[in-house]
Amino acid sequence: xxxxxxxxxxxxxxxxxxxxxxxxxxxxxxxxxxxxxxxxxxxxxxxxxxxxxxxxxxxxxxxxxxxxxxxxxxxxxxxxxxxxxxxxxxxxxxxxxxxxxxxxxxxxxxxxxxxxxxxxxxxxxxxxxxxxxxxxxxxxxxxxxxxxxxxxxxxxxxxxxxxxxxxxxxxxxxxxxxxxxxxxxxxxxxxxxxxxxxxxxxxxxxxxxxxxxxxxxxxxxxxxxxxxxxxxxxxxxxxxxxxxxxxxxxxxxxxxxxxxxxxxxxxxxxxxxxxxxxxxxxxxxxxxxxxxxxxxxxxxxxxxxxxxxxxxxxxxxxxxxxxxxxxxxxxxxxxxxxxxxxxxxxxxxxxxxxxxxxxxxxxxxxxxxxxxxxxxxxxxxxxxxxxxxxxxxxxxxxxxxxxxxxxxxxxxxxxxxxxxxxxxxxxxxxxxxxxxxxxxxxxxxxxxxxxxxxxxxxxxxxxxxxxxxxxxxxxxxxxxxxxxxxxxxxxxxxxxxxxxxxxxxxxxxxxxxxxxxxxxxxxxxxxxxxxxxxxxxxxxxxxxxxxxxxxxxxxxxxxxxxxxxxxxxxx
Amino acid sequence: xxxxxxxxxxxxxxxxxxxxxxxxxxxxxxxxxxxxxxxxxxxxxxxxxxxxxxxxxxxxxxxxxxxxxxxxxxxxxxxxxxxxxxxxxxxxxxxxxxxxxxxxxxxxxxxxxxxxxxxxxxxxxxxxxxxxxxxxxxxxxxxxxxxxxxxxxxxxxxxxxxxxxxxxxxxxxxxxxxxxxxxxxxxxxxxxxxxxxxxxxxxxxxxxxxxxxxxxxxxxxxxxxxxxxxxxxxxxxxxxxxxxxxxxxxxxxxxxxxxxxxxxxxxxxxxxxxxxxxxxxxxxxxxxxxxxxxxxxxxxxxxxxxxxxxxxxxxxxxxxxxxxxxxxxxxxxxxxxxxxxxxxxxxxxxxxxxxxxxxxxxxxxxxx
Numbered sequence: 001x002x003x004x005x006x007x008x009x010x011x012x013x014x015x016x017x018x019x020x021x022x023x024x025x026x027x028x029x030x031x032x033x034x035x036x037x038x039x040x041x042x043x044x045x046x047x048x049x050x051x052x053x054x055x056x057x058x059x060x061x062x063x064x065x066x067x068x069x070x071x072x073x074x075x076x077x078x079x080x081x082x083x084x085x086x087x088x089x090x091x092x093x094x095x096x097x098x099x100x101x102x103x104x105x106x107x108x109x110x111x112x113x114x115x116x117x118x119x120x121x122x123x124x125x126x127x128x129x130x131x132x133x134x135x136x137x138x139x140x141x142x143x144x145x146x147x148x149x150x151x152x153x154x155x156x157x158x159x160x161x162x163x164x165x166x167x168x169x170x171x172x173x174x175x176x177x178x179x180x181x182x183x184x185x186x187x188x189x190x191x192x193x194x195x196x197x198x199x200x201x202x203x204x205x206x207x208x209x210x211x212x213x214x215x216x217x218x219x220x221x222x223x224x225x226x227x228x229x230x231x232x233x234x235x236x237x238x239x240x241x242x243x244x245x246x247x248x249x250x251x252x253x254x255x256x257x258x259x260x261x262x263x264x265x266x267x268x269x270x271x272x273x274x275x276x277x278x279x280x281x282x283x284x285x286x287x288x289x290x291x292x293x294x295x296x297x298x299x300x301x302x303x304x305x306x307x308x309x310x311x312x313x314x315x316x317x318x319x320x321x322x323x324x325x326x327x328x329x330x331x332x333x334x335x336x337x338x339x340x341x342x343x344x345x346x347x348x349x350x351x352x353x354x355x356x357x358x359x360x361x362x363x364x365x366x367x368x369x370x371x372x373x374x375x376x377x378x379x380x381x382x383x384x385x386x387x388x389x390x391x392x393x394x395x396x397x398x399x400x401x402x403x404x405x406x407x408x409x410x411x412x413x414x415x416x417x418x419x420x421x422x423x424x425x426x427x428x429x430x431x432x433x434x435x436x437x438x439x440x441x442x443x444x445x446x447x448x449x450x451x452x453x454x455x456x457x458x459x460x461x462x463x464x465x466x467x468x469x470x471x472x473x474x475x476x477x478x479x480x481x482x483x484x485x486x487x488x489x490x491x492x493x494x495x496x497x498x499x500x501x502x503x504x505x506x507x508x509x510x511x512x513x514x515x516x517x518x519x520x521x522x523x524x525x526x527x528x529x530x531x532x533x534x535x536x537x538x539x540x541x542x543x544x545x546x547x548x549x550x551x552x553x554x555x556x557x558x559x560x561x562x563x564x565x566x567x568x569x570x571x
Numbered sequence: 572x573x574x575x576x577x578x579x580x581x582x583x584x585x586x587x588x589x590x591x592x593x594x595x596x597x598x599x600x601x602x603x604x605x606x607x608x609x610x611x612x613x614x615x616x617x618x619x620x621x622x623x624x625x626x627x628x629x630x631x632x633x634x635x636x637x638x639x640x641x642x643x644x645x646x647x648x649x650x651x652x653x654x655x656x657x658x659x660x661x662x663x664x665x666x667x668x669x670x671x672x673x674x675x676x677x678x679x680x681x682x683x684x685x686x687x688x689x690x691x692x693x694x695x696x697x698x699x700x701x702x703x704x705x706x707x708x709x710x711x712x713x714x715x716x717x718x719x720x721x722x723x724x725x726x727x728x729x730x731x732x733x734x735x736x737x738x739x740x741x742x743x744x745x746x747x748x749x750x751x752x753x754x755x756x757x758x759x760x761x762x763x764x765x766x767x768x769x770x771x772x773x774x775x776x777x778x779x780x781x782x783x784x785x786x787x788x789x790x791x792x793x794x795x796x797x798x799x800x801x802x803x804x805x806x807x808x809x810x811x812x813x814x815x816x817x818x819x820x821x822x823x824x825x826x827x828x829x830x831x832x833x834x835x836x837x838x839x840x841x842x843x844x845x846x847x848x849x850x851x852x853x854x855x856x857x858x859x860x861x862x863x864x865x866x867x868x869x870x871x872x873x874x875x876x877x878x879x880x881x882x883x884x885x886x887x888x889x890x891x892x893x894x895x896x897x898x899x900x901x902x903x904x905x906x907x908x909x910x911x912x913x914x915x916x917x918x919x920x921x922x923x924x925x926x927x928x929x930x931x932x933x934x935x936x937x938x939x
Contacts, residue, residue, distance in 0.1 A: 006746065020896075029810070
């Protein structure tokens with residue numbers, strides 16, 4: 001009977017269905033259960049507020065503010081034309097712009113699309129009030145970084161931005177999500193872990209349209225810690241002003257405790273342009289600028305120190321007993337070695353050590369350098385921290401380079417000649433330092449051999465940071481350093497001193513100028529590294545002008561800086 | 572014995588209807604998309620349906636034999652009328668309104684086709700395959716005529732467009748043809764011709780129908796569009812696991828992830844909220860109902876009764892298997908309801924009427 005066949009077929013079909021039910025509901029049930037949970041549960045991250053950055057007087061350098069973003073939810077967008085027209089009118093932009101932005105960013109029905117970022121408060125209020133007319137309009141509150149002082153301290157502060165792939169990999173375990181805002185360069189990067197707010201989030205149950213049905217759990221975002229810096233924004237303002245239009249560095253450090261009061265690198269940039277979406281176009285101009293405004297020259301710029309290095313030669317020669325303060329050499333304008341004439345700036349005549357520092361006589365140091373020898377010069381340079389990091393609490397510091405005979409023979413398979421020693425003795429010939437290294441060296445000399453640790457952090461979350469407040473003795477006799485100090489003071493006080501323009505009333509200033517030759521036809525680098533003992537503070541400072549020609553230019557800038565600080569009673 | 576069959580049919584039908592109502596209550600529970608009113612609508616339908624079923628059990632079913640041809644003709648007219656001036660809904664013309672009630676003539680066609688095919692097949696007397704044109708005659712009278720009778724409403728329904736019901740009619744025809752004494756070679760010959768015609772049929776499908784078939788092959792080609800329904804439905808059924816998430820607690824259901832959950836996808840709601848316990852129970856109930864019905868077909872000595880029973884068994888089996896298979900992704904989504912459970916007056920009442928027929932048949936004694 002055919003009914004029997006039909007019966008068998010029916011039994012077969014039902015067995016198949018039952019088998020599939022077992023497969024889907026029992027064997028793969030867990031998997032589908034997981035999918036159904038994912039379906040309905042969304043985690044919406046909530047951004048934590050980033051801590052602020054203050055200068056030493058509590059003036060806010062990096063602030064945070066509420067930013068309003070305009071979003072459109074595609075699933076509720078029924079009155080497309082009207083809404084876009086309205087938005088265009090309120091935001092004051094072309095309707096086309098909004099529509100293209102919407103079309104570009106839309107990817108799913110349930111995901112709101114950001115059509116305008118960081119709009120004005122007034123506009124936000126207008127939109128908020130008319131929200132009930134347009135169900136698809138969403139006004140999202142977020143936080144935005146702002147730098148109220150603009151270019152002031154830009155290199156110390158750094159900037160913030162969305163986390164990139166490298167940083168994400170590196171800091172995966174520290175609670176960063178792909179949407180995290182992270183600090184780049186400067187304090188923003190170095191102290192990011194403290195500044196960063198703890199990211200919170202809400203777990204919500206949504207329906208098929210992505211609309212929230214109920215709140216399942218909430219983790220409140222936390223606010224990051226405020227940070228106080230040792231930086232003095234007034235000094236920074238002066239430094240910024242005196243470096244206007246120049247390429248160079250001003251570093252001002254409290255030589256008693258290593259607090260960096262001012263650290264300005266020019267040309268500089270306004271960190272706000274990394275925040276503001278509308279200024280994004282300026283970014284490429286900064287990135288492509290040949291004078292590299294993003295480079296923090298104070299810690300990353302490598303330059304030959306020129307005559308400033310003579311301070312170290314003098315100390316080394318005295319310390320090793322090769323010369324005494326009274327050792328006198330005659331300067332006839334040049335020093336002849338192997339048929340080559342190594343020149344001096346002037347014909348100084350007979351000079352002792354103190355006079356040689358005051359007048360910055362090359363010939364004197366050619367001779368002392370030859371007596372001392374390249375190995376000893378290398379050793380003293382390292383002893384004063386050249387060629388190694390200062391470990392200032394800023395990222396991407398460079399260690400510089402101190403040449404040595406051994407290095408040269410290993411690396412380049414070249415011999416070291418006496419001529420190299422001569423160049424080395426006046427701070428040339430492959431010697432590269434950062435301005436900050438020289439400031440620390442100068443402070444060590446001025447402190448009679450006590451080396452301080454440069455740092456910019458003062459307090460985190462109201463708790464003072466003490467870990468940088470230590471001193472290390474460099475083990476050089478006090479008399480030696482005092483002799484050198486006399487020479488450097490003479491450079492300022494003597495009418496014939498190289499830095500006589502810095503002879504100010506009511507201020508003890510001493511220091512060493514430097515004019516470093518550069519390769520090619522470019523102008524020389526101009527240095528002035530010195531220290532000043534004021535009523536308020538004892539500072540070590542450095543003025544460096546990249547291709548600033550004569551060191552006299554650096555001295556003029558230093559004079560403006562000191563006068564400016566004096567005028568504001570900062571010294 | 573025969574009283575017993577009737578009793579069984581009553582029990583199974585009522586149980587299935589109750590399961591359906593429970594699921595429908597959940598599907599429409601506190602929801603905007605699917606208003607609660609459909610539950611009460613279906614409840615009313617069920618009550619009215621049971622009364623109809625009871626009275627159909629009393630009527631002499633041979634009366635239906637007399638009206639089969641007229642009923643068919645009327646149905647064809649209604650289908651034509653639908654195409655000309657039916658009510659639009661969901662992109663198709665399927666409904667017509669009579670005296671304030673809207674119903675789908677395509678649902679009615681399931682019944683009228685079973686009746687006319689039953690009547691026609693039972694009229695045919697086996698011809699001895701002698702004589703010059705006997706083969707040709709047999710093909711003509713036993714195959715082509717009933718095929719034409721089926722294809723006419725099929726085409727009309729396909730035009731609505733309603734591919735699922737259209738193919739279902741063909742399925743009914745095949746099963747009923749199978750129950751006749753026609754030789755296998757003709758039946759399989761017909762199937763062969765149909766298979767060969769499939770590639771040509773592809774081009775007359777509407778784009779959305781093509782989409783559905785392609786999505787059936789791989790739901791992930793369009794997870795937010797055409798594939799969305801099937802993915803969500805599978806998730807719903809699978810996430811029920813063994814004991815389900817509990818009545819009114821299915822997240823896929825309550826949070827609107829399941830589209831059309833009160834009609835075609837009601838089985839997913841049951842699967843999610845009652846787990847495999849619920850689905851196996853429901854499928855078992857269907858199986859018992861169909862199996863019992865098939866016993867009736869075995870016992871009825873009257874040929875019209877036998878064919879009608881086979882037809883009803885065929886449509887029940889096909890709709891259950893295709894609907895369940897479709898919500899689990901075994902079949903393309905063709906829009907067939909789950910008998911007695913899916914919301915829909917026309918569909919529900921037609922199946923109740925069919926059960927009335929079965930009741931009636933189960934009580935009849937041998938006529939000859």
